[in-house]
Amino acid sequence: MKEGDSMNKDVPIADKSLLTLEEAAKYFNIGINKLRETTNDENCPFVLWNGSRRLIKRKLLEDYLYRSYSI
Numbered sequence: 001m002k003e004g005d006s007m008n009k010d011v012p013i014a015d016k017s018l019l020t021l022e023e024a025a026k027y028f029n030i031g032i033n034k035l036r037e038t039t040n041d042e043n044c045p046f047v048l049w050n051g052s053r054r055l056i057k058r059k060l061l062e063d064y065l066y067r068s069y070s071i
Helices: 003-010 021-028 032-039 058-067
Strands: 047-050 053-057
Touching (some): 021 058, 053 058
Antiparallel strands (some): 047 053
């Protein structure tokens, strides 16, 4: 196994700064479609675009959810 092959699998989701939509959905128990809809807003503070790939800033999403009544 090459060094880079297991890089993403070794870090627990709770320790990652940036999450994929799938990881964020699993971690926060929110549907992927709801996350996609929320992060489509260009003013969304917890999304980072890497080309066409959408990454979620875990801490900022966590803060957003704690302040929110509903999503």
